[in-house]
Amino acid sequence: MMTNKELQEAIKDAENDVHGLSSPPPSGPLPQREVWRREMILLRQLTAYKIEEAKKQGKKDLELFNTAIYDLMTSFVKSYQ
Numbered sequence: 237m238m239t240n241k242e243l244q245e246a247i248k249d250a251e252n253d254v255h256g257l258s259s260p261p262p263s264g265p266l267p268q269r270e271v272w273r274r275e276m277i278l279l280r281q282l283t284a285y286k287i288e289e290a291k292k293q294g295k296k297d298l299e300l301f302n303t304a305i306y307d308l309m310t311s312f313v314k315s316y317q
Contacts, residue, residue: 237296238303243288246306250281253313273316280309 238246257274266274283306290298 237299238287238291240291243284243291246310247281247284247288249310250277250284253277254281269316273313276309276313280306280313283309 254277257277283302286302287299287306290296290302
């Protein structure tokens with residue numbers, strides 16, 4: 237499980253990645269790998285908010301589940317930068 241500080245850092249990191257998507261995309265279609273990376277960035281932010289909500293509601297099982305998914309998404313996103 238994440239501490240509150242770790243969670244806030246994770247949310248900020250995910251939001252920064254999302255803001256990076258607003259830069260103009262290269263001309264032409266994106267390669268499939270980049271499409272997947274962009275989808276993961278958006279889902280990663282959503283998952284961070286799900287962790288926060290589960291923590292507020294005291295739902296440890298959902299918090300742990302979403303934390304595991306968040307960690308996998310983070311590995312994927314960071315490996316393709």
